[in-house]
Amino acid sequence: xxxxxxxxxxxxxxxxxxxxxxxxxxxxxxxxxxxxxxxxxxxxxxxxxxxxxxxxxxxxxxxxxxxxxxxxxxxxxxxxxxxxxxxxxxxxxxxxxxxxxxxxxxxxxxxxxxx
Amino acid sequence: xxxxxxxxxxxxxxxxxxxxxxxxxxxxxxxxxxxxxxxxxxxxxxxxxxxxxxxxxxxxxxxxxxxxxxxxxxxxxxxxxxxxxxxxxxxxxxxxxxxxxxxxxxxxx
Numbered sequence: 001x002x003x004x005x006x007x008x009x010x011x012x013x014x015x016x017x018x019x020x021x022x023x024x025x026x027x028x029x030x031x032x033x034x035x036x037x038x039x040x041x042x043x044x045x046x047x048x049x050x051x052x053x054x055x056x057x058x059x060x061x062x063x064x065x066x067x068x069x070x071x072x073x074x075x076x077x078x079x080x081x082x083x084x085x086x087x088x089x090x091x092x093x094x095x096x097x098x099x100x101x102x103x104x105x106x107x108x109x110x111x112x113x114x115x
Numbered sequence: 116x117x118x119x120x121x122x123x124x125x126x127x128x129x130x131x132x133x134x135x136x137x138x139x140x141x142x143x144x145x146x147x148x149x150x151x152x153x154x155x156x157x158x159x160x161x162x163x164x165x166x167x168x169x170x171x172x173x174x175x176x177x178x179x180x181x182x183x184x185x186x187x188x189x190x191x192x193x194x195x196x197x198x199x200x201x202x203x204x205x206x207x208x209x210x211x212x213x214x215x216x217x218x219x220x221x222x223x224x
Contacts, residue, residue, distance in 0.1 A: 106158040
């Protein structure tokens, strides 16, 4: 079974540019999450989709970040315009259910560098 | 105060040794607890879940102390392949995971 995939693996952009990250969850997983790890900090929750609906975007840093999940399959996370502090590793995870005991499977992450 | 705090290490141990480390969590309402393993520049992978008083999986033993709000992980008979960062992860009762910053373990030959 294929795991969670993310594209691109690395992205280097200049401040002010736009970047779009993509996540493909495990097939059949309705729940999709975005997390972020900035340099020297712990991984932090950004938002949660159930199918195509945003259930919780309380972790999104500001309105420069926009996440979508059209059709309830893959998801995109757009950063526009990017700032230096957006640099970090963006992880996507998916799970079949959303209970507190359900395992979230993580993708390899997209390493974003904003210059 | 951070939700989940871990000793960052590094713990540098010889092959065959036992290594143990803890993490503490701040939210007493937390419901479930996990140890994830992360290799350099890779994704976090679930190592084991800790639901009640603790559990064992091969050479790995996780303990939970709800009264003191800490979780521990013990690795027996360390292998070179155990070298990684171990992430303490707590679920407050919903779908959001709260991560510690990780404990680095290096097993040397």
